[in-house]
Amino acid sequence: MKNFLFVAAENDALANCKAGGMGDVVRDVPRQISEHGDKVHVIVPSYSRLHQDGLFKTHLNFSLRGLSYTAELFEVKPKKEFPNIVHYVLHHPEIEAGDIAHIYHNDPEEPFYTDAIKYFIFNTAVAEAVKKGAFGDIDIIHLHDWHASLLLFLRAYHQEYTNLKDIRFVYSIHNLAIQGIRPFDDNYSSVRNWFPDVVFDHRTLMDYRYQDCINLMAVGIRFADAVHTVSPSYKEDVMKPSSPPEFIGGESLEQDLRTADEEGRLFGILNGCNYKNINIEEKGFIYRNTVKALFRWLQEESKKYKADFLAHTGEKIMEYVDKRPKFIASSVARLTEQKFYFFRRSPEAFVEILKKLEKVDGIFMLLGTGAPEYEELFRQLSYEHKNFVFTNGQSESLIDSIYLESDLYFMPSLFEPCGISQMLAMRNGNPCLVHHTGGLKDTVKHMKTGFAFDGETYDEKIKSMLDGFDQALDMFQNDKPAWKKVQTAAKKMRFTWKKSVDKYYKDLYQFDTE
Structure with missing residues (x-):
């Protein structure tokens, strides 16, 4: 039995934990993996609310900003139980609910200021949980959008988390336009402030347009073992430069995506749709x-x-x-x-x-x-x-x-x-x-x-x-x-998740589907 960990900002398998389509994917793909007979752990932040009826599992101690941090891992009940799927939320008082779907913060003055802080804490706590063996021995860690890509930064540069190098990392892109760009230095919400002791390479992490900043979407694309766009045609689109409004393509990351493709790491696999248990109104209403x-x-x-x-x-x-x-x-x-x-x-x-x-x-x-x-x-x-x-x-x-x-x-x-x-x-x-x-x-x-x-x-x-x-x-x-x-x-x-996840197994996870 293979053992997976899904790391994301939203998960529609839980009540009130969805802002967009990513929540659907994080709900549906584990269900399909469970049908393969494999095990999935799914973890999202608690946003100071989702842990309240949860079952406390363990304290996680780690260092950020030169200080000791403690987060709490809770197992929580999903809207619907499936065998071999365990849902978790991670609670820390600084990971607060935002104003978008009680998940994301809208920071018009300084984009990603508050969210970057939340996901710096969340990802470091997840790395600690993996190191501690909270989810057993993991074969695949599947990350979703920039909110989870910091795990790849920790895997590459953080002395405490070299164990992550033994695990295959898959990175799914749901919204390429939202990239999680933050300064390297001189800001409370900067990489240097939160990871003062980590020695990292600016060039490999930087945003091409704002070279004094990290681009967390780019980190996912550059560092993951497999990168995934949610349809084959979108994969072709993102390898070309955007020229809005006629064409929206790679949003300044087309070179990274072309490189991933040349290295055989980029895959376009269509999302599926649920054809069972449909909640349908009667006609005429x-x-x-x-x-x-x-x-x-x-x-x-x-x-x-x-x-x-x-x-x-x-x-x-x-x-x-x-x-x-x-x-x-x-x-x-x-x-x-x-x-x-x-x-x-x-x-x-x-x-x-x-x-x-x-x-x-x-x-x-x-x-x-x-x-x-x-x-x-x-x-x-x-x-x-x-x-x-x-x-x-x-x-x-x-x-x-x-x-x-x-x-x-x-x-x-x-x-x-x-x-x-x-x-x-x-x-x-x-x-x-x-x-x-x-x-x-x-x-x-x-x-x-x-x-x-x-x-x-x-x-x-x-x-x-x-x-x-x-x-x-x-x-x-x-x-x-x-x-x-x-x-x-x-x-x-029929755009079934079965068809899609069979492709995940072959291309993204590189397992035999037999």
């Missing part, structure tokens, strides 16, 4: 679930500033309860540049889409919260356009209803390492219209399992997006057999 969500949000203190907008949305949705629209286009996503840049830069293109929908008695439903400027834009558009329903909040049952009852799921991401929304929509037999980039390229085939748009220049992309929308609407209205065929083909697609 989309409007009722919208109203329920709106009433709930109206009672929340934090949403008082937009009570007037929520009421406006409620009034709008009531009209559709009796007189159902003939076509629903939808999107569910965090409102960020990555997901909706095209709409923010070209709101007139989005208005064009709403006009096309109007002609076929269709509506556009968008659910999400996020960057204030995006929320503001969509609220404004909702006031101006009767057939745009913007549900500005979070509701699991409404999200399920949207995935279940949409006719066309829209995903115009600027870049997409893998994407899960398109898989969830396709699982329900709903075709998607996607930007032909990253994981969207690997999962949606134009005119076969959905619709795609692309272009050499920004203007070409926008034109192609509107043309793609026309093609979808035209097929829906005028060629029902072809539409049915696309729906069936979408529903048949």
